[in-house]
Amino acid sequence: MKAAAATVASVAVSVSIVLLLVPMLGGQPDGPGFWMSVLCPLLIAGPASTWQFHQTETIARQRDAIARMHVKLEDAHAELQRLHADLGEKARTDALTGGLNRGAFFAALEEAVAHGRGAMALIVADADHFKTINDGFGHLVGDDALRRIGGLMADTIGSIGIWGRIGGEEFAALLTDTGRSAAIEAAERLRLAVAETKLLADERPVSLSVSIGIACANAPCAPIDLFRRADDDLYRAKSGGRNRIVIDGREVVEIAA
Template sequence: MKAAAATAASVAVSVGIVLLLVPLLGGHPDGPGFWMSVLCPLVIAGPASAWQFQQSETIARQRDALALMHVKLESAHAELKDLHADLQVRARTDTLTGGLNRGAFFANLDVESRRNAGPVAILIADADHFKHVNDTFGHLVGDEALRRIGAAISRAIGERCWWGRIGGEEFVACLPGHDRAQALQVAERVRRSVASAILVSDNRPVPLSVSIGVACGHGPFEPVDLFRRADADLYSAKAGGRNRIVIDGREVNSAAA
């Protein structure tokens, strides 16, 4: 339609020019000259207009297709970016409790050991009689028990601190800026929170408690040494009767902590 309209306009202009100029030049606008003014635009302008409009529409369609493709690519890029971020979080997170996994925790601890110039503490908490919980109440209840312990640690530590699950029922927290007294206060909050948690299965209460080992240092510190000391105190807490806190090889009076 556009090509036909353009061709008709070309014919009208061509005829108009012939009718206007030929008399001025002393001729007569009739005969072969008149018909040539009609035929030439039809032969030239028709195909040229059709080709031009077809190309314009093709370019417009391609432009729209490219714009749509660009939008889809941007959407795909955003989805990939979100997926990458999610995978990064998942790669560092313990899916059961929401804390850091073992690798992520120790990577953070290594960084902290080099940049920390003040007091720092590590506490290691281990669920008491966890095999008995699993065997008596089932693994689903055991999983819920681990989530309760993780939640207790998360509530007890400060904003600059972090925690993770590094074994089946073993948790660890790093407390930058915490001296001995502050670290023991955190450990006692964790111990009390777990011991007072109410978990019931088939109308039977599930006993929950943790033993905690605490080690304190001053940055820069050696992560392996600090962790080894806290781990040794954890075993002392286990051997001493469980549901207790040990630091530097000595059990802490919970009421004093």
């Protein structure tokens, strides 16, 4: 349609020129000259304008297609970034509890103690009598118990430090810019929260508690030494009756007294 309109316009202009100029030159606008003014635009302008408009429309369609492909590529790139971030997060996260997994937690611990400054505390907590829960109520209940403890770790530790599940029923938390008293208070909040948790299996109550060891230090320090001290005190809490906190080889209730 555009080419036909351009051709008609070309014919009209050509005929108008002939009708105006030929009389001014003393001639008559008729005969072969007149028909040439009609035929030439038809033979030249028609194909030329058709090709030109076709090329313009082709370029426009290709430009639109490229723009759509560019939008799709940006969407695909954004989705790829999201999936990569999700994959990275899943690689660092314990699927059962939502905390850091062992590798991610110890990597964060090493980074903190190597480059941090000031007081910090490592809390290591272990679920008491967990084998009894698994044997007496089944592994699904055991998994539920771990999820409950993980949720309480997030509630009591998540806003002031990092935490993760570092073993089957063992959890750890790192509190930076935290001294001895604040670390004991955080550990006690966790211990009480776990002990007060109501968990039922087949309408039977499942008793939950954790034993906790704490190690305090000033960064930078050796991560293996910090963990060994906290783990040793966890063992003392276990052997001392469970459901208790030990720091520097002494039970917290004894220190408070």
